[in-house]
Amino acid sequence: MSSEAQTVLHTWSRPTEWNxxxxxGGTGARLQTADGRSILDMSSLSECSNLGHQHPxxxxxxxxxxxxxxFVTSAWGAxxxxxxxxxxxxxxxxEGGRVFFTLGGTDANEHAVKFARQASGxxxxxxxxxxxxxxxxxxxxxxxxxxxxxADQTDPALHRVVHVPPPYAYRCPFRSSNExxxxxxxxxxxxxxxxxxxxxxxxxxxMEPNAGTNGIVAPDxxxxxxxxxxxxxDVYLIADEVMSxxxxxxxxxxxxxxxxxxxxxxxxxxxxxxxxHAPLGAVLVSAPVARILETQxxxxxxxxxxxxxxxxxxxxxxxxxxxxxxxxxSRALGATxxxxxxxxxxxxxLIGEVRGGQGLFAVVELVRDRTTREPxxxxxQMHAGLRRLLAAALEAGVSFAARGNxxxxxxxxxxxxxxxxxxxxxxxxxxxxxxxxxxxxxxA
Numbered sequence: 001m002s003s004e005a006q007t008v009l010h011t012w013s014r015p016t017e018w019n020x021x022x023x024x025g026g027t028g029a030r031l032q033t034a035d036g037r038s039i040l041d042m043s044s045l046s047e048c049s050n051l052g053h054q055h056p057x058x059x060x061x062x063x064x065x066x067x068x069x070x071f072v073t074s075a076w077g078a079x080x081x082x083x084x085x086x087x088x089x090x091x092x093x094x095e096g097g098r099v100f101f102t103l104g105g106t107d108a109n110e111h112a113v114k115f116a117r118q119a120s121g122x123x124x125x126x127x128x129x130x131x132x133x134x135x136x137x138x139x140x141x142x143x144x145x146x147x148x149x150x151a152d153q154t155d156p157a158l159h160r161v162v163h164v165p166p167p168y169a170y171r172c173p174f175r176s177s178n179e180x181x182x183x184x185x186x187x188x189x190x191x192x193x194x195x196x197x198x199x200x201x202x203x204x205x206x207m208e209p210n211a212g213t214n215g216i217v218a219p220d221x222x223x224x225x226x227x228x229x230x231x232x233x234d235v236y237l238i239a240d241e242v243m244s245x246x247x248x249x250x251x252x253x254x255x256x257x258x259x260x261x262x263x264x265x266x267x268x269x270x271x272x273x274x275x276x277h278a279p280l281g282a283v284l285v286s287a288p289v290a291r292i293l294e295t296q297x298x299x300x301x302x303x304x305x306x307x308x309x310x311x312x313x314x315x316x317x318x319x320x321x322x323x324x325x326x327x328x329x330s331r332a333l334g335a336t337x338x339x340x341x342x343x344x345x346x347x348x349x350l351i352g353e354v355r356g357g358q359g360l361f362a363v364v365e366l367v368r369d370r371t372t373r374e375p376x377x378x379x380x381q382m383h384a385g386l387r388r389l390l391a392a393a394l395e396a397g398v399s400f401a402a403r404g405n406x407x408x409x410x411x412x413x414x415x416x417x418x419x420x421x422x423x424x425x426x427x428x429x430x431x432x433x434x435x436x437x438x439x440x441x442x443x444a
Contacts, residue, residue, distance in 0.1 A: 004022070005018055005019060011137075021033040021034065021035065021037070021039070022034040022035075025053075025054065026041075026052070026053025026054050027052070027053060027054055028052040028053065028412065028414050028415070028416070029041050029052050029053075029411055029412045029414060029415040029416065029419055030053070030419075031053060031399075037397065038397060039394070039397055039398070039399050040397060040398045040399065040411075040419055040422075040423055041053070041399050041411065041412060042398055042399055042400050042401070042409060042410070042411045042423050043399060043400065043401030043408060043409075043410050043411070044276075044410050044411060044412050045276060046213075046271070046401075047213065047243045047248060047271060047361070047401075047408070047410045048243075048270075048271035048272060048275075048276035049275060049276045049412050050246050050247055050248060050271070050272035050275050050276075050321075050326070050412060050413050051272075051275030051276075051277075051317060051320055051321070051326070051412065051413065051414060052275075052412040052413075052414040052415070053412075055275055055277065055316075055317075055320060055414075057316045057319065057320050058274070058275055058277045058313050058316040058317055058320065059277070060316070061312045061313055061315065061316035062277065062278060062309055062312060062313050062316075064312070065080060065308055065309050065312035066309060069308050070308065070309060071304075071307060071308060071309070072308060073303065073305075074101070074302075074305045074306045078306060078308045078311065079308075080308050080311035080312040080314075080315055081101065081306040081308065081311045083311075083315050084099075084101075084311045084314045084315050084318070085098075085099040085101075087314075087315065087318050088269070088282060088284060088318075089284065091252045091253075091318065092252065092253060092263075092267065092284055093256075093260065093263060094263075094267070094284050094285075094286055094287070095287065096286075096287030096290065097284060097285050097286045097287045097289070097290045098284075098285050098290040098293070098294065099282050099283070099284055099285075100115070100282065100283045100285070100298075100305070101280065101281070101282050101302075101305045101306035101307075101310075101311070102270075102280075102281035102282060102283065102302060102305065103279050103280070103281055103302060103304055103305075104136075104270045104279055104280070104281045105135075105136055105240075105242035105243075105268065105269075105270035105271065105281050106135070106136025106137060106138050106141045106281075107136070107138070107281060107302070108242065108268040108269060108270055108281035108282060108283050109135040109136050109141055109144060109206065109238075109240060109242070109268050110136070110138060110140050110141055111283050111300060112204075112206070112238045112266045112267075112268050112283045113127055113140070113144070113203070113204060113206060113238070114299075114300060115266060115283060115285060115289065115293060115298075116203050116204035116236040116238060116265070116266060116289075117203040117204070118292075118293065118296065118298075118299070119236070119285075119289045119292040119293055120203050120204070120236060122200065122201070122202070122203040123203075124160060125160065125201060125202055125203025125204070126160045126161070126162055126197060126201055126202050126203060127144065127159075127160060127161050127162075127202075127203055127204050127205070127206055128161075128162055128163075128164060128190055128193055128194065128202060128204075128205045128206070129144045129145070129146060129161060129162075129163055129164075129205075129206045129207065130146055130163060130164050130165065130166045130167075130186075130207060131146035131163045131164065131165055131166055131173075132146050132147070132148075132166050132168065132214045132216060132379075133145055133146045133147070133163075133166065133207070133208060133212060133214055133240075134147050134212055134213050134214055135206065135240055135242075137150065139153075139154050139159075140154075140159055142154040143155065143156045143158070143159035143161045144156075144159070144161055144206055146163045146166070146214075147214075148379070148380055149380055160203075162193060162197075164186070164189045164190055164193055165186065165189060166186060166214075166216050166218075167182055167183045167185075167186035167187075167216065167218040167219055167222040168182070168216045169182040169183070169219050170352070170353045170355070170365065170373070171373065172185070174186065174189070179219035179220075179221070180219055180220070180221040181221075182219055182221075183218060183219030183220065183221030183222035183225065184221050184222075184225050186218075186222055186226075187221075187222055187225035187226040187228075187229055188225070188229075190205055190226060190229055190230075191229040191233070194229070194230075194233050194235055195233075199233040199234055199235055202233075202235045203235075203236065204235065204236040204237070204238050204265075204266075205226070205230050205235060205236070205237050205238065206238040206240060207226065207237070207238070207239065207240065208239075208240045208241075208243070208244065208254075209223045209239045209240075209241065209244065209253075209254045209255040209262070209264075210223070210244045210249045210254035210255075210257070210357055210358070211243065211244050211248075211249055211254065211357040211361055211363075212240070212243050212244070213243060213403060213408065214403075215355075215363045215365065215403060215404070215406040215408065216355075216363075217355040217356065217357050217363060220257075220258075223255060223257075223258050223262055224258050224261065224262055227258070227261065227262050227263075227264070236265040236266060236289070237264045237265050237266075238264060238265065238266045238267070238268065239253070239254075239255050239264035239266070239267045239268070240268050241253050241254060241255070241267050241268060241269055242268055242269060242270045242271055242281070243271055244357065244361075245269050245271070245272055245273070246269075246271070246272030246273065246275075246317075246321060246327075247272065247321055247326050247327040247329075247330040247359060247360075247413050248272060248330065248357065248359050248360065248361050248410065248413075249330075249357040249358050249359040249361055250327070250330050250331035250334055250357070250358040250359030251327065251331075251358075251359070252321075252327055253267065254357070254358075255267075257358060263286070264286075265285070265286050265288070265289055266283060266284065266285050266286065266289060267283070267284040268281070268282070268283055268284075269281060269282045269283075269284065270282070272317070273314050273317065274310060274313040274314045274317050275313075275317045275320070277313045277317065278307075278309055278310040278313040278314075279310060280307070280310035280311065280313070280314055321413075324414070326413040326414065327413075329413060330359040330360045330413045331358065331359055333360060333413075333415075333417065333420070334356065334357070334358065334359040334360045334361065334362075336417075336420075337360060337362060337409065337420060337424070338354065338356040338362055340421075340424050341354045341356075341362055341364060341409065341424070342354050344364075344424070344427065344428055344431065345364075347428070347432075348428075348431045348432065348435060349370055349435065350366050350367065350376070350431055350434060350435050350438075351364055351365070351366060351367075351431070352365045352366065352367035352370055352373055352375075353365045359413075360410060360411055360412075360413055360415070361408075361409070361410045362408075362409045362410075363406050363407070363408060363409075364406065364407040364409065365405060365406055366383075366386065366405045366406070366407065367405070368438075375404070375405040376405040377404065377405055379404045379405065380403065380404040381404065382402060382403075382404060382405070383405065385434050385437055385438060386402055386405070386407075386434070388434075388437075389430045389431070389433075389434050390402055392430055392433075393426060393427070393430060396426055398422075398423050398426055400423075400427070407427075411423070
């Protein structure tokens with residue numbers, strides 16, 4: 001066992017049970033371990049390594065910036081910070097807006113809410129988020145999140161947060177008969193909450209426009225209806241694009257699937273912003289919000305806001321997405337991946353549903369019974385058989401991610417097609433083995 005197992009506290013794990021390989025390098029979609037193995041990364045390491053590992057352009061940009069200037073606070077100007085802000089505003093269509101840089105997704109979401117409250121003048125205004133969502137793990141971000149794992153650690157009401165049911169069409173909380181109706185019902189529920197409390201009491205609606213680690217891929221009807229509802233009520237809409245941005249869902253940002261009418265008032269970013277080569281998050285505010293904030297003192301401070309090394313990595317990352325046409329590649333290869341996963345669904349009764357995020361992101365929901373839709377294990381627990389599947393995959397040289405009864409398939413956008421095919425072939429075999437194992441247990 002490595003010394004790290006005795007000295008480090010790791011996220012989302014019991015310290016006494018943590019036992020992972022040590023990674024010493026990476027290339028493309030593969031990681032190299034200290035014991036000489038090559039691991040194919042089918043999760044982009046928490047859906048963030050969109051560019052793969054050790055992308056040469058990004059590594060070179062970090063090295064070059066380190067030789068010029070490692071750090072200066074945001075009280076001073078920094079060339080890569082200014083350039084990255086310009087690029088983000090251009091790619092998002094937020095011309096005339098502004099960018100506030102954070103350290104990651106959690107503080108991006110906290111600052112987006114802070115800015116929405118300040119710009120609206122509703123400093124104690126309520127924030128509407130949804131159940132089974134994830135917006136980070138600080139106390140405020142846990143309050144924003146509808147995450148059962150941390151529900152007992154924070155009080156949403158104290159943070160002026162109210163949760164509404166999600167657009168989870170496979171298990172629609174509104175008992176809708178189809179995806180479109182479920183998406184509309186979820187947006188209508190937000191409208192009802194705003195109307196019940198009064199629009200002047202609501203500072204913002206914070207939602208993931210497409211996909212998140214909660215495993216819910218919203219129906220296409222949801223976001224346009226939500227945008228219409230918030231705009232009609234003069235309530236700011238914040239798009240949490242921490243996971244779904246930078247090609248993960250087949251567009252620069254997932255809301256762009258719905259055109260200019262789907263543009264939010266604020267947007268949060270992290271993960272793929274630097275391709276995970278350096279820690280960085282951001283809040284983009286639209287021009288109308290920026291016009292209000294830019295004449296006021298921002299009551300916030302982050303020592304490392306817009307860190308030059310991270311911003312240099314961000315500039316190189318955006319240049320790489322564009323020059324390598326990775327957004328379009330994600331869309332095309334993602335369609336191929338989704339087709340293959342739906343073929344697996346036909347073969348394996350364990351798969352209740354396959355949901356796609358229109359890019360290199362898909363959710364495979366595992367069930368005990370397709371008719372009743374009983375999950376393989378109650379959410380958010382993970383069945384021991386699924387744990388064994390993940391361990392067997394890793395032993396075979398492929399790393400899959402899972403949460404509860406969900407497999408989250410999100411390889412780097414640079415993954416080679418033969419590698420993707422091999423990984424899905426392996427998943428096919430392992431699902432068959434899991435089904436036989438469960439059948440044996442049931443018979444016993």
